Amino acid sequence: MLLRAFHEGGQVNIEIIDxxxxxxxEKIKNIALSKNVITQEQADRMGDRELVNLIFAAGFSxxxxxxxxxxxxxxxxxxxxxxxxxxxxxxxxxxxxxGTTLRVKIPLTLAIIPALIxxxxxxxxxxxQVNLLELVRLDGEEAKKSIELIQGAPVYRLRxxxxxxxxxxxxxxxxxxxxxxxxxxxxxxxxxxxxxxVVEGISDTEEIVVKPLGKQLKGISAFSGATxxxxxxxxxxxxxxxxxxxxxxxAEHQEKSISKEAASQGAGGDRQTLLIFGxxxxxxxxIPLSEVARLEEFRRSDVERSGEQDVVQYRGEIMPLxxxxxxxxxxxxxxxxxxxxxxxxxxxxxxxxxxLIVERIIDIVEESVTVQRGANRTGVxxxxxxxxxxxxxxxxxxxxxxxxxxFLIETKEVALVEEA
Amino acid sequence: MSEQKQFCTxxxxxxxxxxxxxxxxxxxxxxxxxxxxxxxxVVRGLINLRxxxxxxxxxxxxxxxxxxxxxxLPMNVVVRTKDGVVSLLVDEIADVLEVSEETHExxxxxxxxxxxxxxxxxxxxxxxxxxxxxxxxxxxxxAGVLAS
Numbered sequence: 001m002l003l004r005a006f007h008e009g010g011q012v013n014i015e016i017i018d019x020x021x022x023x024x025x026e027k028i029k030n031i032a033l034s035k036n037v038i039t040q041e042q043a044d045r046m047g048d049r050e051l052v053n054l055i056f057a058a059g060f061s062x063x064x065x066x067x068x069x070x071x072x073x074x075x076x077x078x079x080x081x082x083x084x085x086x087x088x089x090x091x092x093x094x095x096x097x098x099g100t101t102l103r104v105k106i107p108l109t110l111a112i113i114p115a116l117i118x119x120x121x122x123x124x125x126x127x128x129q130v131n132l133l134e135l136v137r138l139d140g141e142e143a144k145k146s147i148e149l150i151q152g153a154p155v156y157r158l159r160x161x162x163x164x165x166x167x168x169x170x171x172x173x174x175x176x177x178x179x180x181x182x183x184x185x186x187x188x189x190x191x192x193x194x195x196x197x198v199v200e201g202i203s204d205t206e207e208i209v210v211k212p213l214g215k216q217l218k219g220i221s222a223f224s225g226a227t228x229x230x231x232x233x234x235x236x237x238x239x240x241x242x243x244x245x246x247x248x249x250x251a252e253h254q255e256k257s258i259s260k261e262a263a264s265q266g267a268g269g270d271r272q273t274l275l276i277f278g279x280x281x282x283x284x285x286x287i288p289l290s291e292v293a294r295l296e297e298f299r300r301s302d303v304e305r306s307g308e309q310d311v312v313q314y315r316g317e318i319m320p321l322x323x324x325x326x327x328x329x330x331x332x333x334x335x336x337x338x339x340x341x342x343x344x345x346x347x348x349x350x351x352x353x354x355x356l357i358v359e360r361i362i363d364i365v366e367e368s369v370t371v372q373r374g375a376n377r378t379g380v381x382x383x384x385x386x387x388x389x390x391x392x393x394x395x396x397x398x399x400x401x402x403x404x405x406x407f408l409i410e411t412k413e414v415a416l417v418e419e420a
Numbered sequence: 421m422s423e424q425k426q427f428c429t430x431x432x433x434x435x436x437x438x439x440x441x442x443x444x445x446x447x448x449x450x451x452x453x454x455x456x457x458x459x460x461x462v463v464r465g466l467i468n469l470r471x472x473x474x475x476x477x478x479x480x481x482x483x484x485x486x487x488x489x490x491x492x493l494p495m496n497v498v499v500r501t502k503d504g505v506v507s508l509l510v511d512e513i514a515d516v517l518e519v520s521e522e523t524h525e526x527x528x529x530x531x532x533x534x535x536x537x538x539x540x541x542x543x544x545x546x547x548x549x550x551x552x553x554x555x556x557x558x559x560x561x562x563a564g565v566l567a568s
Binding site: 121123172173174211212213214215216217219220222223226228232233234235236 | 452454455456457458459460463466468471472473474475477503504506559560561562
């Protein structure tokens with residue numbers, strides 16, 4: 001049995017090849033004649049290949065027993081009808097005693113697609129049904145209660161999972177038409193990501209004919225084409241992938257690496273140990289414990305200055321300090337705090353250490369980490385749920401590099417000098 | 421024997437412009453357009469032209485002119501270009517003129533840059549000038565920006 005799939009001339013070809021007994025055209029002819037699928041006259045004019053293709057004919061069956069569902073000569077007919085419906089073709093070739101080749105050709109671009117029609121800012125837009133998962137409508141109070149904000153980025157808990165919300169009005173930079181109490185969320189998936197698109201109204205599903213946009217509009221990633229609606233007016237077709245990228249639901253490189261990381265750690269059943277700490281009254285930030293060398297307390301009076309950098313003497317080394325509050329732009333300045341003891345998370349890389357000053361250490365937990373939504377600010381890899389609390393996952397390398405660009409590079413240079 | 425050329429002419433802010441008559445598919449009155457969010461500002465919208473979706477370009481804006489007063493509706497000059505069929509929005513459509521090559525001159529250096537880039541040449545008609553529009557360039561709204 002051999003299964004092949006390849007592109008050819010704008011079509012997807014799928015071939016299923018076996019080396020079995022093949023189909024005997026004589027046998028097909030006799031059955032077709034006995035079931036009155038063809039007349040004797042037609043049969044005489046048919047070549048072997050045409051005879052073999054009779055298995056697609058309605059009412060044709062080689063089954064000896066006919067049950068409620070099988071042997072009624074429907075199966076292959078349905079296959080062909082459906083493939084032809086989408087503009088494809090199916091063909092069968094068989095050599096008795098050698099094997100059979102079934103070849104399905106499907107056009108790459110399906111011009112007619114089912115789509116959900118939504119409205120926003122007085123215009124209609126079409127969302128391809130392939131990207132659609134479900135629709136959620138939140139009324140008045142419910143909407144206020146169940147949409148939470150993480151640093152201004154709205155999220156909704158959809159059956160326990162965090163669903164990042166993206167406003168279509170904001171993405172398209174169009175003004176809100178009506179201030180309504182209810183929130184309509186179209187749950188979409190792009191790649192393996194889910195996100196909720198907030199729209200003003202949801203109309204209906206329709207089969208739409210996809211028409212390309214002119215070259216002048218090709219640069220807009222939010223649209224994949226346009227379609228003409230029943231009333232002759234136009235509706236733009238939203239490119240869900242493009243929207244996701246634009247709204248940074250799928251952030252480009254950084255995101256991929258973390259989702260891969262998360263996939264390899266989370267999906268594989270690997271549980272990860274996380275250190276949870278806080279910078280403000282009730283926020284929670286996590287860092288994989290594997291990234292943490294140790295936890296330390298420093299007296300404020302031990303802090304010295306080296307150029308622009310606050311440093312401490314630590315284990316015979318001079319260790320720079322990074323005030324995470326400043327690095328992540330939250331809360332007041334750590335340096336002015338009047339607490340005598342500072343909590344530091346020591347991060348070590350290439351034999352060099354840096355102390356990340358945090359407000360308080362909360363806990364160490366073991367969790368399987370699945371990033372629920374992408375990063376919406378620098379220094380954060382994404383958001384996860386730990387102990388039923390929304391928790392930001394710190395991007396340590398990014399923070400360290402932003403605070404001290406030389407930290408990762410300089411070590412390399414030092415190493416080079418040593419080698420030389 | 422001087423060569424004769426035919427141009428479909430139209431007005432923009434009291435200037436007479438023309439495009440080669442062979443490039444013009446059709447002209448028609450104002451039609452409702454579907455706005456395209458995020459589009460470059462010169463793209464006024466999309467028009468359903470008998471089932472074909474075409475982009476409408478505000479030629480006044482493309483040439484750096486003042487916008488058409490609110491109470492006036494533009495007309496469409498549909499041109500065929502290598503980037504597809506595009507509608508150019510103009511103030512008013514005039515005649516098809518036959519002009520002699522002898523009256524042709526290159527556009528003067530002193531006219532505004534936006535205009536000069538899109539003008540292939542000038543024909544000196546009696547009492548007015550006919551500016552020939554480079555329709556290929558006019559519809560290439562991404563020119564100047566990096567083509568993506």
